[in-house]
Amino acid sequence: MLGWVTRCLPGFSLISLALLLLCAFTDILESPMLKGFLPTPSITPPTQNGPWSGLGLAQKAFIIYTVLLHVHTFGFTIRLAWSISRTLQSTKEVFQRRLATSPFPSPKPTRPEYQLYSDAPPSPVSLPDATISSFDKKDFITVHELTEKELIHAIILPNYCEDLHTLETTLKVLASHPRAKSQYEIYLAMEQKEAIAADKAGHLVSTFEHCFLDIHTTFHPAGIKGEIAGKSSNVACAARRIMEVHRTELKMDCCDVMVTVMDADTHLSRDYFTEILRLHYLHEDEADRSIYCCPILFDRNSHEVPALVRCADLMWGFAGLSTMYPGTWISIPTSVYSLPLSLAEKVGGWDSDPTAIGEDMHMLLKCYFETAGNIISRVVHSPASQCNVSSDSRHGWRRTVDTCAARYRQALRHMWGALDTGFAARRTLGYLRFHHRCSFLHPRHFALLSLLWEAHFLPAHLTIVMIFSVIYKFLTPATQIHPTLAWAFTVTEILRALSFIGMNGCLFLYEWWHKLHLDSRMEDMNEANIGDTGCARRLWYRPQFLIDRICFPIAGTVFGAVPTLHAVLSHFWTDRLVYRVSKKPTFSLEAVGLA
Incomplete structure (x- = not known):
């Protein structure tokens, strides 16, 4: 029973909000537009002896809540602007560290070679014939790659019904990194129930087996009770394999293995792994309880998708980025994150039940609670390159409709992650029950709860409150609106306008960073020499990008509030969602996307 109640917390909050609005807006029944259709209640005229005089308890609660909702929304834009501006500066610093080069003459081999200072002898980096790279334009490596200390990067690439070309391109990008041959272990996390999973895995292993330190395949078995097909189950299965491979190091407590989980279409810069190495040894005393996350950037095909889809993905990226400002208590990973294998083993690995469908946030929450709130989230200021969802239709309105439908399915899957609110509630109650001195009274815990509320409650609540406010003002003459209620409507309108202006300022900063x-x-x-990764430039003066500046509130409603309502109401009768992979685009070698 507790499990059902906690998983339905967002849904119960919507019911509570509906009851509040019903009580607060009872006087709307007196509207001349509704007379004759609905019964009119008897209402005693209020006496105006103070700002709250004449207001019912429900109306007072509504005024306070609607103002707080809008203040929080405006605060989000301020926080986001701060995050983007600092991320812009930090990204420049990452690139400057790369440019702090050390000359390293090469013998001009027929295939590229990189000398890495590590315990292992220098080893060549050779791509498969179809993806042979020419690195001799730069005969140097970064200062932070010249280190005696190294990490093994166990990279989990979960995929379920993903296009083969998408996986090949992602592996090509990873194989182009200087560390790939000596430090990258690739784990292709497949789903057994996919008909061609074994064929895909065999092709990828044979193509890329010489490009990495090692490459493994795992197949999540179908039909396991309590588990679902999807990213979380595939990652959990692959993580168990990583622990088996590195069991000896784990037992000896000398395991320098960093696990990175990424989406099948994610392209990571070599700077991502270099920065993790730097941060890991810079904070070595806290390394065993650190989790690393990075911003995501849709920079591959955004010029080809409808404005609403482009804006929805912008808002999705902004949601994660807004938690990555300096001094934040905790950052929420989005799609890509890394953590030490020792930490993953300590917390019991990844969950694979239906409540773990939001696998990135879920793993952060699991690490947080298993470490009694002592997890440290560190931001890697090397953004992950992502694709917007696409459609198989070639041109015209059908492509637009199909792409929007695919984006809604993706949004529903994202919002299904509201189950993590129930997970956090259960774990919090457990600690309050069994621990006399609970660290969850720490400000970090309240910051975490605030982020969960922002992710799983705010979009739907704000939309509903706005709609009812508009309806109330439309149906009620201005002379009959209580002055304090009218003040609340005015304040919230001003805050919405300021939030709109603030988001446009964030888009301005984002374009520099992009x-x-x-x-x-x-x-x-x-x-x-990898030419099929896609490139979508944002030129602010192009009409399609000017539209973004006015479309994002609509996109936030269609792909934020609506799927949230869909998900949290569905949770009253089920916690299972059929995991459907969104179609990703295929780029030609000539795809430069200058639009």
Whole structure:
């Protein structure tokens, strides 16, 4: 019973909000527009002896709540602007560390070679014939790659019904990194029930087996009770394999293995892994309880998708980025994150039940509670390159409709992660029950609860409150609206306008950051001779990007509030969602996307 009640907390909050609105807006029944259709209640005229005089308890609660909702929304834009501005500066610093080069003459081999200072002897980095890279444009490596201390990066690439080309391109990008041959272990986390999973895995292993330190495949078995097909189950299965491979190091407590989980279409810069190495040894005393996350950037095909889809993905990226400002108590990973294998083993690995469908946030929460709130989230200021969802239809309105439908399915899967609110509630109650001195009275815990409320409650609540406010003002003459209620409507309208202006300022900063990262990524791809990764530049004066500045509230409603309502109401009768992979685009070698 407790499990059902806690998983339905967002749904119960909607019911509570509906009851509050019903009580607070009872006088709307007196509207002349509704007379004759609905019974009119008898209401005693209020006496105006103070700002709250004449208001019922429900109306007072509504005024306070609607103002707090809008203040929080405006605060989000301020926090986001701060995060983007600092991320922009930190990304520049990452690139400057790369440019602090040390000359390293190469013998001009027929295939590229990188000398890495580590315990292992220098080893060549050779890509498969179809993806041979030409690295001799730069005959140096970064200062932070010249280190005696190294990490093994166990990279989990979960995929379920993903396109083969998408996986090949992702592996090509990873194989182009200087550390790939000596430090990267790839784990292709497949789903057994996928008909061609074994064929795909065999092809990828044979193609890329010489590009990495090692490459493994795992197949999550079908039909296990309590588990679902999808990213979380695939990652859990692959993680168990990693622990088996490194069991000896784990037992000896000398395991320098970093596990990175990424989406099948994610392209990571070599700077991502270099920064993790730097942060890991810079904070070595806290390394065993650190989790690393990075911002995500949709810079591959955003010029080809409808404005609503582009704006929805912008808002999704902004949600994670807004938690990555300096001094934050905790950051929420989105799609990509890393943590030490020792920490993953300590917390019992990844969950694979239906409540873990939001696998990135769920793992952060699990680490948080298993360490009694002592987890440390560190931001890696090397953004992950992502694709917007796409459609198989070639042109016209059908492509637009199909892409929007695919984006809604993806949004529903994201919002299904509201189950994590129930998970956090159960774990919090457990600690309050069994621990006399609970660390969850720490400000970090309240910050975490605030982020969960922002992710799983705010979108739907704000939309509902706005709609009812508009309806109330439309149906009620201004002379009959209580002055304090009218004040609340005015304040919230001002806050919405300021939030709109603030989000446009965030888009302005975002375009600088987008260009900085895209230029660097395309330079890396050109040097690696990988031309089919996609490139979508944002030119602010183009009409399609000017539209973004006014469309994001609509996109936030269609792909934020609506799927949240869909998900949390569905949780009253089920916690299972059929995991459907969104279609990703295929890029030609000539795809430069200058639009």
